[in-house]
Amino acid sequence: MTAGTDLDADLAPAAAPGDLAAVRRARAWLSRAAEPGSVAVWRFVERVGPVQAVRLLRAGAAPEAVQALVGVRAEQDASLADLHRAERCGARLVVPEDDEWPALALHALTVAVTSGGTDTAEMGDRTTAPVPPVALWVRGAGHLAEVVDRSVAVVGARACTTYGQHVAGDLAHRLGERGWTVVSGGAYGIDAAAHRGSLAAGAPTVAVLACGVDRVYPSGNGALLERIAQEGLVVSEWPPGSAPHRHRFLVRNRLIAALTRGTVVVEAAARSGAQATARRAHRLGRPVMVVPGPVTSAMSVGCHELLRDAGVGAVLVGSAAHVLQEVGRLGEDLAPPAEGAPDARDGLSDLAVRVLDACPVRRGVSPERLAAVAGCGVVEVMQVLPALELAGLVQWTDTGWRVAPRPKGTRR
Amino acid sequence: MTAGTDLDADLAPAAAPGDLAAVRRARAWLSRAAEPGSVAVWRFVERVGPVQAVRLLRAGAAPEAVQALVGVRAEQDASLADLHRAERCGARLVVPEDDEWPALALHALTVAVTSGGTDTAEMGDRTTAPVPPVALWVRGAGHLAEVVDRSVAVVGARACTTYGQHVAGDLAHRLGERGWTVVSGGAYGIDAAAHRGSLAAGAPTVAVLACGVDRVYPSGNGALLERIAQEGLVVSEWPPGSAPHRHRFLVRNRLIAALTRGTVVVEAAARSGAQATARRAHRLGRPVMVVPGPVTSAMSVGCHELLRDAGVGAVLVGSAAHVLQEVGRLGEDLAPPAEGAPDARDGLSDLAVRVLDACPVRRGVSPERLAAVAGCGVVEVMQVLPALELAGLVQWTDTGWRVAPRPKGTRR
Numbered sequence: 001m002t003a004g005t006d007l008d009a010d011l012a013p014a015a016a017p018g019d020l021a022a023v024r025r026a027r028a029w030l031s032r033a034a035e036p037g038s039v040a041v042w043r044f045v046e047r048v049g050p051v052q053a054v055r056l057l058r059a060g061a062a063p064e065a066v067q068a069l070v071g072v073r074a075e076q077d078a079s080l081a082d083l084h085r086a087e088r089c090g091a092r093l094v095v096p097e098d099d100e101w102p103a104l105a106l107h108a109l110t111v112a113v114t115s116g117g118t119d120t121a122e123m124g125d126r127t128t129a130p131v132p133p134v135a136l137w138v139r140g141a142g143h144l145a146e147v148v149d150r151s152v153a154v155v156g157a158r159a160c161t162t163y164g165q166h167v168a169g170d171l172a173h174r175l176g177e178r179g180w181t182v183v184s185g186g187a188y189g190i191d192a193a194a195h196r197g198s199l200a201a202g203a204p205t206v207a208v209l210a211c212g213v214d215r216v217y218p219s220g221n222g223a224l225l226e227r228i229a230q231e232g233l234v235v236s237e238w239p240p241g242s243a244p245h246r247h248r249f250l251v252r253n254r255l256i257a258a259l260t261r262g263t264v265v266v267e268a269a270a271r272s273g274a275q276a277t278a279r280r281a282h283r284l285g286r287p288v289m290v291v292p293g294p295v296t297s298a299m300s301v302g303c304h305e306l307l308r309d310a311g312v313g314a315v316l317v318g319s320a321a322h323v324l325q326e327v328g329r330l331g332e333d334l335a336p337p338a339e340g341a342p343d344a345r346d347g348l349s350d351l352a353v354r355v356l357d358a359c360p361v362r363r364g365v366s367p368e369r370l371a372a373v374a375g376c377g378v379v380e381v382m383q384v385l386p387a388l389e390l391a392g393l394v395q396w397t398d399t400g401w402r403v404a405p406r407p408k409g410t411r412r
Numbered sequence: 413m414t415a416g417t418d419l420d421a422d423l424a425p426a427a428a429p430g431d432l433a434a435v436r437r438a439r440a441w442l443s444r445a446a447e448p449g450s451v452a453v454w455r456f457v458e459r460v461g462p463v464q465a466v467r468l469l470r471a472g473a474a475p476e477a478v479q480a481l482v483g484v485r486a487e488q489d490a491s492l493a494d495l496h497r498a499e500r501c502g503a504r505l506v507v508p509e510d511d512e513w514p515a516l517a518l519h520a521l522t523v524a525v526t527s528g529g530t531d532t533a534e535m536g537d538r539t540t541a542p543v544p545p546v547a548l549w550v551r552g553a554g555h556l557a558e559v560v561d562r563s564v565a566v567v568g569a570r571a572c573t574t575y576g577q578h579v580a581g582d583l584a585h586r587l588g589e590r591g592w593t594v595v596s597g598g599a600y601g602i603d604a605a606a607h608r609g610s611l612a613a614g615a616p617t618v619a620v621l622a623c624g625v626d627r628v629y630p631s632g633n634g635a636l637l638e639r640i641a642q643e644g645l646v647v648s649e650w651p652p653g654s655a656p657h658r659h660r661f662l663v664r665n666r667l668i669a670a671l672t673r674g675t676v677v678v679e680a681a682a683r684s685g686a687q688a689t690a691r692r693a694h695r696l697g698r699p700v701m702v703v704p705g706p707v708t709s710a711m712s713v714g715c716h717e718l719l720r721d722a723g724v725g726a727v728l729v730g731s732a733a734h735v736l737q738e739v740g741r742l743g744e745d746l747a748p749p750a751e752g753a754p755d756a757r758d759g760l761s762d763l764a765v766r767v768l769d770a771c772p773v774r775r776g777v778s779p780e781r782l783a784a785v786a787g788c789g790v791v792e793v794m795q796v797l798p799a800l801e802l803a804g805l806v807q808w809t810d811t812g813w814r815v816a817p818r819p820k821g822t823r824r
Binding site: 296 | 445446447480481482483484485575578579657658659660703704705706707708712713716719720727728729730731734762765766769770780783784786787788789790792
């Protein structure tokens with residue numbers, strides 16, 4: 001960073017475009033002056049570069065649509081103060097020009113905003129537009145791109161049930177054990193449970209906030225956010241001190257979806273924000289995974305609606321193994337099939353099953369009797385009896401054939 | 413029914429093929445002599461007619477494969493006794509030649525067995541073959557075809573949880589209230605809860621058994637089966653007195669799937685019979701519906717596996733409305749969308765949301781201040797404020813604009 005405090009001087013043509021300090025300060029200014037999530041601003045910055053973009057906006061010479069979005073903020077400059085404030089809380093501004101910028105993960109947003117330019121309805125609304133961040137304020141020691149490389153979003157209701165809390169925590173813990181980073185929103189409920197489960201597994205977890213990384217929001221999660229900053233990362237598009245305005249959560253959600261390989265929704269009420277995050281992940285081509293719950297629980301209604309919505313293509317998941325089946329690399333993270341006790345009858349022919357069913361439990365009977373009960377020939381009965389005896393299913397007694405007593409603890 | 417007791421005399425060529433009594437006695441004989449579920453027997457009976465089929469089998473002159481399936485039973489005749497026994501318990505034998513034969517419902521089985529003749533692996537196994545019944549023993553006053561016309565199968569685990577019991581009962585009750593018949597297997601657990609829920613709604617319910625309609629199986633459901641016979645129907649392919657051999661349940665399950673417009677699985681353990689019924693319903697082209705549950709519940713593992721199996725195409729359902737969406741007639745039984753409180757912010761432009769978020773809760777501020785916080789021009793602020801005021805979201809005070817106090821019980 002340059003030592004000067006006059007932004008306009010710092011950004012004067014004398015500063016080479018490759019000057020990372022100038023670029024960082026320019027992007028710091030943009031992150032406050034232009035509310036994140038705007039397609040027009042992002043495109044403008046991409047086109048002219050961050051330093052020139054700031055210079056033009058400051059001079060009121062940017063294209064009208066962009067200038068209007070910045071409005072009166074063009075006259076203000078808190079960029080240096082923001083960078084200092086970030087430094088004081090152990091944060092830094094990560095910019096696309098940095099090595100640790102998660103370019104690969106954010107590529108989906110870049111593609112969406114570059115190719116989807118015709119859909120003005122979606123692009124005009126910053127709460128739904130898929131647009132990459134101009135910069136990211138990051139609190140924590142980890143290398144951002146590396147931490148989110150193998151990551152899954154675990155999101156859900158704030159007013160969750162103990163069931164949801166348990167499932168989110170357990171899921172995050174098991175994902176953490178397998179080397180996966182859990183990304184969530186730092187909120188109460190499912191978010192907090194997911195972060196905690198991940199931390200308990202000694203894994204880095206990432207909280208993507210809708211306010212400044214120095215804000216303690218929600219207030220009850222102060223200790224948790226502190227621990228995340230120590231062992232994982234706290235990330236935000238908004239500069240330090242920014243308040244968590246409601247529409248910022250919707251803008252923030254696209255980032256959670258984009259940074260991760262897939263989104264898991266654990267508990268969501270009808271028409272909830274978690275559903276919106278899931279739909280956004282789907283539009284970005286990321287797998288949407290949903291944990292079901294009791295149909296009698298209001299906190300699972302949103303989950304079930306997602307699973308019923310063929311347009312989302314959500315996959316039902318009940319374990320970390322299921323999640324890794326969707327996002328993991330082939331042959332590395334495969335889910336085992338559901339457990340079920342082995343059954344001695346499996347693989348028996350229809351005839352063998354009928355003969356077995358015809359066998360009495362107590363007093364043995366003749367093959368002729370078995371044939372009459374099973375509705376087949378005596379020869380057929382004689383053919384299948386040896387196999388049934390070998391499988392330990394029938395036994396020969398003084399009076400004839402009967403069902404063999406079952407060993408304890410097995411199913412028949 | 414003819415008064416005679418000598419089957420061979422009754423079936424002599426003198427008896428016209430159209431003689432319904434002779435046909436009924438022939439099918440009664442077939443239902444005991446040939447274990448239900450056999451494709452070969454059904455095809456033989458279709459080809460030569462029931463009366464001639466019995467005549468040939470009795471004489472040992474049927475095709476070898478069919479004769480072998482009947483085996484020593486060809487020499488026995490309990491048909492008249494079975495018909496009398498049925499009569500004594502208020503049952504009758506319904507045959508395809510009867511008006512109340514559910515031909516439309518069973519059409520899927522007829523198509524499957526007629527077209528699928530090449531798949532010998534499936535056809536050879538009576539536990540999986542889709543084959544129509546030769547006759548149905550029916551206990552209860554209702555008209556079989558009419559009762560099952562608008563019907564849904566509700567099946568699931570015997571060792572169900574109170575959650576499953578509650579959901580099955582409630583679902584069946586609501587389906588009953590809307591004029592739908594619930595078909596199940598008369599077993600403990602989900603089956604019993606479904607039957608009970610349907611009866612509580614004053615709707616006819618159908619128990620399809622894997623044993624004789626006069627058998628009290630399982631023994632603890634005696635009173636329930638009695639009530640079903642009084643208010644609904646108890647149905648079986650097996651003649652009175654037949655024991656519930658295990659493989660008969662699998663054969664029976666195809667009938668539950670075929671008789672109904674769709675199958676709902678409420679709770680199922682991994683690798684359970686309910687899953688098999690669901691897969692069979694899918695193969696018959698019937699919708700498979702699955703009620704999810706907690707992922708921590710072993711009794712929902714089978715349900716979730718079904719929902720994860722893309723090959724089954726199972727639909728998640730949480731209410732009777734969801735079920736009717738799958739099986740109901742269009743415009744008659746449509747599910748309402750999930751409930752969610754209306755939100756005054758819905759439909760607001762991105763700009764309006766930003767201005768609203770910029771409004772303080774207590775002390776009102778000037779439009780200029782709002783513009784600075786929202787990051788837009790003062791003119792834009794002035795443009796959206798009237799709409800926000802009309803919507804009751806902001807209000808003018810001595811000091812300027814602020815958020816309007818929220819009326820109780822609404823979401824903002």
